[in-house]
Amino acid sequence: MDRVASPWLIKRFVDPDAEFGFLPFGNEFPLPDDAIPFAIPGVELGPHDAAGSTFRKIMLKYALTDPALEILAKMIESGVTHVFHHHEPDYSVGDLPYAEGVGLDSLAAGMMYACQDDADNVAKSVVIYDGLYAYCRSLVLLEAHPELKTLPVPRIWDAIRAGLRN
Numbered sequence: 001m002d003r004v005a006s007p008w009l010i011k012r013f014v015d016p017d018a019e020f021g022f023l024p025f026g027n028e029f030p031l032p033d034d035a036i037p038f039a040i041p042g043v044e045l046g047p048h049d050a051a052g053s054t055f056r057k058i059m060l061k062y063a064l065t066d067p068a069l070e071i072l073a074k075m076i077e078s079g080v081t082h083v084f085h086h087h088e089p090d091y092s093v094g095d096l097p098y099a100e101g102v103g104l105d106s107l108a109a110g111m112m113y114a115c116q117d118d119a120d121n122v123a124k125s126v127v128i129y130d131g132l133y134a135y136c137r138s139l140v141l142l143e144a145h146p147e148l149k150t151l152p153v154p155r156i157w158d159a160i161r162a163g164l165r166n
Contacts (some may be wrong), residue, residue, distance in 0.1 A: 001120075005053075006038055007020050008129040009129075011126075012130075014062050017148040038054050038057075039158055048080045052073070053080055055076050055077075067140045069133070071140070074098050079101030079105040079108065080101070082101050082105045100132075109122065111125050142160070
């Protein structure tokens with residue numbers, strides 16, 4: 001998840017012209033001098049750990065304070081937790097801050113299998129993260145305007161679409 005969500009975050013909110021190179025897992029390679037490495041152990045924007053996901057570390061480094069991105073970060077971190085702990089006997093999806101992370105894990109795994117390589121995965125997954133971000137923005141909008149929840153469902157969708165355009 002982080003390996004695809006982080007490039008999406010960078011392209012959408014940090015540098016739309018960013019280019020990415022991917023290193024194979026478990027190998028050390030020299031990095032280009034102008035590279036800003038991420039999701040690699042030992043670098044500032046390292047892989048998920050007690051300090052959070054790579055996605056969250058990028059948000060912090062670049063002072064991205066969008067509440068919808070915060071929700072998305074929690075979904076990604078829930079997905080990462082699911083990846084590493086779902087096999088444990090006392091694990092429960094109900095303990096995750098965002099159960100959407102389980103679905104995100106499934107989507108990330110499916111995209112990994114369906115795509116040729118990481119670059120292909122990032123290119124094809126953009127629409128997934130654009131959709132998740134719009135969903136997270138809708139959650140923020142509904143929190144700010146709870147009266148929208150009283151509308152009939154199709155009108156809620158229209159109101160959210162209109163609200164997201166503003």
